[in-house]
Amino acid sequence: MSESGLIIPLYHIVEEESGKVVIAAHEISGFFVETGAQAADVLIYGSARESVRLGKDLPDVELRVVNSLGKAIGSYYIGRVGLRSTLEGKGSPEQGGFVATFYGHTCRYATAGAIWRRWASGRPLANGEWARYPVESHDSWLHVVQNSWFETGHAAKRYGVGDICVLDGREILGESSFYCALGESVNGPGGYFGSTLDGLADCLASSRNDSAPFELVWEHFSGAQEKMGASLSASVMDVLREFDVDVTLR
The missing domain is CATH 2.40.10 (Thrombin, subunit H)
Incomplete structure (x- = not known):
């Protein structure tokens, strides 16, 4: 209203x-x-x-x-x-x-409708806002991120100009929250940078042609690795390094 x-x-x-x-x-x-x-x-x-x-x-x-x-x-x-x-x-x-x-x-x-209402409000999204939602809603947030990203004319690539992106592992509670956190780290609040390993590779491939390589500082990595699972964490690292992202684990 x-x-x-x-x-x-x-x-x-x-x-x-x-x-x-x-x-x-x-x-x-x-x-x-x-x-x-x-x-x-x-x-x-x-x-x-x-x-x-x-x-x-x-x-x-x-x-x-x-x-x-x-x-x-x-x-x-x-x-x-x-x-x-x-x-x-x-x-x-x-x-x-x-x-x-x-x-x-x-x-x-299931919670995408409520998240869409927040996005439609016109109020700027805040850093880490997605993490305030229950973990079971992170896939809905990621879905809204991806749907809106392409609907509003963005491409699957990095738009940020900074050389260093910081990823806070304390907010990562599973696969969906990893991609929520990564998209925000690379492209700002509400930003998209993949929702699957293939999507991440597409974003990195497009970004390699349009911008300089960047460094990803992954803080509290061990806790995130435990929540994501060792297999997914290793696969993510492989994709990042394949596209020459300098990853620093802390």
Whole structure:
């Protein structure tokens, strides 16, 4: 909600071909779900901006996450969306909307919706903000990082100009948190620098052509290694050294 009291959309359901916004919604329930959860109805809290008919599919649509200025900061290709019925406002017009089916299409990052709301707020992300979330939400944060990074026009490479990047191993509690920490170390808060070993290699390969080599100072490495596992830690080190990153372990 804005300071003026207006409800600001967080999601747009958009026609893929024309780019028209069909429905603007401030909340969607049933799309961001736990892995293994059964697909259910999706509740879209918002209103139509184009003419829609209940019982008829929207044939080729994308779900876009938008910020307070209406600019897309993330996206999901859905395909068909079926509008089954309307939601009544129950005394509050903001609660109105549609009961829909995405035909089994879901996002298996359960807390991504809450994280998207934070990203859309317009407030700058803080260093280490991702680490304030429970460890089970770090994969959702990483998912939002990667989705938004490419949606907003970034490439898989290093944008920072500093010669030294510092990685705080105390914040690394597993594989997802490692990539959250690395992306922030290399590209600042909300920054992406891979989400898998292959993604890390892609970022390093692109960066090698566009910027000078950098040094990675990995503080509290032994604790991070224990949380990540020796195999993953060794594989990460191999990839970094393959692309001539000077790694200092502390």
